Every structure is written in C-alpha cells, then in structure tokens.
Amino acid sequence: MLSSSVNVLTTFVALLSSISSTVNALPTAAVDLSKRATPPSDDPFYVPPVGFEKTAPGTILRERQIISSFFGILPDFVETHQLLYRTTAVNGTPIATVTTIFKPDWPRPDQFISFQTAYDSSAINCSPSYNYQWGAWQDDLISSAEFLFLQAYLLSGWIVAAPDYEGPDAAFGPGKLEGMGTLDGMRAVSNYRSKLGLSKAKPDIVGVGYSGGSIATGWAAAMHSTYASELNIKGWVAGGIPANLTSVINLVDDTLFSGFLPIAIAGLSKPSAYGAKLKPVIDSVLTPKGKALLDFANTQCAVPNILNFFEQSIFSTDVQTLGRGILQEPTVAAVLAENVLGASPDLIPRAPMLMYHAALDEIIPYADAAKLSTQWCDRGVSIDFITYGAGGHIGTEVTSLPDAIDFVENAFDGTTKKGCSAQTKLDSIFDPIALGANLEPVATALIDFFAKIGRNDSGLKSNLALLKTPAQS
Known part of the structure; x- marks a missing residue:
C-alpha cells in the first residue's frame, strides 16, 4: 500500500514540475511557510460567531488571507483569501461555510468564476478550503487534482472562488443544500468585491463544476431564480452531472x-x-x-x-x-x-448552460444527463449538450477543458447562442495548444496524468484493482 501511495505522489510531483514555469510567473510576495494549515475540525475560523443566524445569506462572517498550494507542498504564489459566510440548510436553518478566492495579478474586470470542485466526501477535513492550503495533509486527492483545472481558469485571468458547498458538516449529495451553498458563496464574493478590485455592484459570474461538483452547479443553476435572483450569473458549465x-x-x-x-x-x-x-x-x-x-x-x-x-x-x-x-x-x-434534478418545473436555469457527459461514463449514468438536458431545453433553457464518445468519466474532464473554457469566455461576453444544440465528439484527448500558450503547461500536465490512467479510464481500474x-x- 505504501509503495502505491508513493507512486501516486510521484506522479503528482511530476505533474507539478511541468507547470512550475507557470507557477513561477505568479507573484512572489513574502509568505511565512512555517505556518501550516489547521484541519477544519480544529480551526476556529470555521466556527461562526454568536448571532450569525440573524444575518442574511451570503453575509461575510470572517475573512483571512492564506497561502494556497499544489498538493499541500508547493506554494501557489497567488493572492488567496478565505471567507466564512452564512448559508442555509435543507430545512431552512442558518449554517456557515467557507469559500476560497484566488485572485490573479491582472484579473479581468468585474468577473469571477465559481468553481465547484468535486470533493465527494462526507468528512469535514476533506473540505477544499483546507485542501488548498499550504501544509494541508493531502487526504483528498480528487480536489487536489482538480486544483490543476482551477488553474486553467485562473491563468486565463479570472478571479476564481471555490466554495465548500457541502456546508459545515460535509453533507455530500443533497442538491438543494449544495445549490444554496454555491449561490451564497457567490453572494459572499460579491459582498467582498471592493477588496478584490471589482467595481460593479453585481459582478458577472459563471458557475463551473464536474461530477460531484456538478451536483452543486446544477442545483445552483436550477435555484438561481428562486433563491438568489439578484446575482448576475452569465452562464453555467456542468459536466458528468448526477441528475438522479x-x-x-x-x-x-x-x-x-x-x-x-x-x-x-x-x-x-x-x-x-x-x-x-x-x-x-x-x-x-x-x-x-x-x-x-x-x-x-x-x-x-x-x-x-x-x-x-x-x-x-x-x-x-x-x-x-x-x-x-x-x-x-x-x-x-x-x-x-x-434530489432528482429537473423533476420540478419551477426550478430551471435562467442563464445559458454547457452540459457535457461521456457516453461511456461508468460512474454517472449518461441517460439521466441527456434526459435532463432535454427537459430543461423544452422549458426554454439555452443548452449546448456535448457527448464525448471516447473516454470514461475521469478522462472526459480533461478532454472537455477547451470546450468549457470557450463557453465561459462566450458567456461572459454575452455571445452564447440562444436555443439548444447537441453534438458528439469522438476525440479522446486534446491538443494543449488549443488552450493557448499560457495554459499549455497545465494542459500538458493534465494530459500526462490522464494518459497514465489510460483510454476509457481502464488504467485507473487496473490501479484500483x-x-x-x-x-x-
């Protein structure tokens, strides 16, 4: 078991070396690397102050600046903030959770991305807000790997916020809870706008999530009009979505x-x-x-x-x-x-969506995602649905990256097409150059890692066996 874990870590370190030139281009402000992360179960930052229940959803309860890092061992010298904010439980009672905000040196004006990472866990110490910090023990390899995807958006110039949408007790699965946690995270970032250099009272937002992260993204999209209609959300990207x-x-x-x-x-x-x-x-x-x-x-x-x-x-x-x-x-x-997404005719997205799914997905049923796309399209939602015919659940997150970034760009520009479209793509990998020179190191790292997993994720299956x-x- 130890040798297998070492092999996994060695692979991740190799990935980091391929993006080191990009990381080194980030700001090198003085940081104290002696201060290592404290798990949420022992960190008072996660405990809301007395009386927070009386505040509105999205209210900032605490703030701090942290050192973010790749896999807890390589500092990511980008300005990083964390906010404890008020959100809502399934039964309507007030709760609090954390979002982590990454700000590039020259961010695009008045825009940010809400990136719902797939932490797929019901243990509070697996929360992304902990996992992203310097010195965090890397138990959650999923959100660690997805930090590379987050970099693709960050290096494209967008401020990126990643909420702990499962809330204070890490409730994995309940769509409404995760949707509200995501929307209230957007509210908190909007309330923090002056410290991020955002001038608009209602910044433009695009929500992004894959797999477990698309539970939060899909439900946030569905609940936008009824729960947080004031947010200026320009689009949604949801891949590998567990609709049922x-x-x-x-x-x-x-x-x-x-x-x-x-x-x-x-x-x-x-x-x-x-x-x-x-x-x-x-x-x-x-x-x-x-x-x-x-x-x-x-x-x-x-x-x-x-x-x-x-x-x-x-x-x-x-x-x-x-x-x-x-x-x-x-x-x-x-x-x-x-928790069947799309079952309620009153809960439908208002902003355009990119939905995508692997036809050979071995974890999340393809048929349910296709059905959801049709349901929402019939109710007037503009949806671009892409079927990836090659690759399994994990590899498709890599293959889809250029399409996801293109859609985000178009959503912010207001140039997404109205109406619905569906297409099938058979490529099992992509050319890093398709993402541009700035993102090529990240893309190459992702390709290298998932090439080791293997076509249709068969390599991952062998490793798990x-x-x-x-x-x-």
Whole structure:
C-alpha cells in the first residue's frame, strides 16, 4: 500500500514540475511557510460567531488571507483569501461555510468564476478550503487534482472562488443544500468585491463544476431564480452531472466505485441535510458492518472510501437489513425523489448552460444527463449538450477543458447562442495548444496524468484493482 501511495505522489510531483514555469510567473510576495494549515475540525475560523443566524445569506462572517498550494507542498504564489459566510440548510436553518478566492495579478474586470470542485466526501477535513492550503495533509486527492483545472481558469485571468458547498458538516449529495451553498458563496464574493478590485455592484459570474461538483452547479443553476435572483450569473458549465441519485446507486453498486455509496448515505444523513428524518431510518437498518462503513465515510475522503468498499454491494444484508428494499423505504424514497434534478418545473436555469457527459461514463449514468438536458431545453433553457464518445468519466474532464473554457469566455461576453444544440465528439484527448500558450503547461500536465490512467479510464481500474488487496487486508 505504501509503495502505491508513493507512486501516486510521484506522479503528482511530476505533474507539478511541468507547470512550475507557470507557477513561477505568479507573484512572489513574502509568505511565512512555517505556518501550516489547521484541519477544519480544529480551526476556529470555521466556527461562526454568536448571532450569525440573524444575518442574511451570503453575509461575510470572517475573512483571512492564506497561502494556497499544489498538493499541500508547493506554494501557489497567488493572492488567496478565505471567507466564512452564512448559508442555509435543507430545512431552512442558518449554517456557515467557507469559500476560497484566488485572485490573479491582472484579473479581468468585474468577473469571477465559481468553481465547484468535486470533493465527494462526507468528512469535514476533506473540505477544499483546507485542501488548498499550504501544509494541508493531502487526504483528498480528487480536489487536489482538480486544483490543476482551477488553474486553467485562473491563468486565463479570472478571479476564481471555490466554495465548500457541502456546508459545515460535509453533507455530500443533497442538491438543494449544495445549490444554496454555491449561490451564497457567490453572494459572499460579491459582498467582498471592493477588496478584490471589482467595481460593479453585481459582478458577472459563471458557475463551473464536474461530477460531484456538478451536483452543486446544477442545483445552483436550477435555484438561481428562486433563491438568489439578484446575482448576475452569465452562464453555467456542468459536466458528468448526477441528475438522479437512484440511477447512480444502481450503476456503481458492486463496482470499482461502490465506495461512493457509503459517502452519499452519510452525507444525506447529516444534520444540515436530511438527518432529522433520514438518520433514524438508516441507523435502524444498518448492521455492525454497515455502521462501520458509515463511520469510515464520516472520517475519510473519497479515495480511502473507494478502496474500503471496493466491488461490494450496498444492498447486501451484511450492510443493511432491507436489501434492495432500502430504495422503497418511504423516507429513503422521498429523499431520493427530492434530489432528482429537473423533476420540478419551477426550478430551471435562467442563464445559458454547457452540459457535457461521456457516453461511456461508468460512474454517472449518461441517460439521466441527456434526459435532463432535454427537459430543461423544452422549458426554454439555452443548452449546448456535448457527448464525448471516447473516454470514461475521469478522462472526459480533461478532454472537455477547451470546450468549457470557450463557453465561459462566450458567456461572459454575452455571445452564447440562444436555443439548444447537441453534438458528439469522438476525440479522446486534446491538443494543449488549443488552450493557448499560457495554459499549455497545465494542459500538458493534465494530459500526462490522464494518459497514465489510460483510454476509457481502464488504467485507473487496473490501479484500483492492485490496491484492493492491501486496502482490505
């Protein structure tokens, strides 16, 4: 297990070396590298002040400047701020969470991107706001890798904000919670505009997210008009979107990625999500093995959970006593139904969207994303839907990067096409030069990493298979 972890770290370090010339071009302000990050569970910055409940959603409760870094070991010398802000739980009660803001030297005027990274975890210490900091222990390799994607937007000149949209108890999965956390993060950044050099009272915003990050992005897009209509959102980019959690459960159960399921159950059962009604039901049907799985999910990030529940079934009576009947249990069924994106005709995006998905996606069902695109298109949303015919779930995030950046550029310029379109692309990789000279080092690094994973993500599958035995021994 140790040698495999070293190999992963070695690969990441190799990626960093390929973008070092770009990083070195960033500002080299004096920083104190002796101050290492404190996990959120022990960091008082994450605790809201007394009386915060009386403030409006998006109110800034605390602020600080931090040292951001690649994988916790290489400082990213870009101006980085964090805001603790007020947001809202599923039941409407006030809660607080954090957004991390990255400001380039010469940012584009009055524009910022909300980047919802896929941290896919129900452990608070896996929050992106911690993982992005210098000296943070890198348990969450997913958001660490996605930090490279964030750089592509940052190096294009945009201010980028990345919210901890799962809230203070890391509730992975509940769409409305994550949507409100995202929109309130946008409000907080807008309220911080003077310190970021943004002059407009309502800055232009584009929301971006892939996979787990597209839960937050998709629901924020759907809730924009009803929850935060004052935000000047110009567009949305959502890829690999889990539109129907029941379909995801059925697809990934007893597969390489079945470890996502205990995380989702733990997340949906958190107090800020559906804990009051769902947790008693879940607790009543869990076996000792099932309880141990949820305890593990509540303390570990995504990759350890994938290894811990590798090719196992959440429907096994070794885990919970209802078997497949768990999906028909009334409370469980109601929660899952409430989290079907597109089910409500009142929750539809107002700004244009780019949606994209791998036809061969082995984690998030393609059919649900295509269905959602059609539903929203029929309700008047302008959507460009791209099907990537080559590559799996993970590789498609790389392949899609030029299309995502082009759409963001057009959204800010107001030149996206009205109406809906659909196209299929068969390329399995892209030319780094397509992103321009400034982004070529980042693109090359991403290509190098995902080339090692392999076509259709088969290389990743092989690596996980090798890790299975030592992880479960």
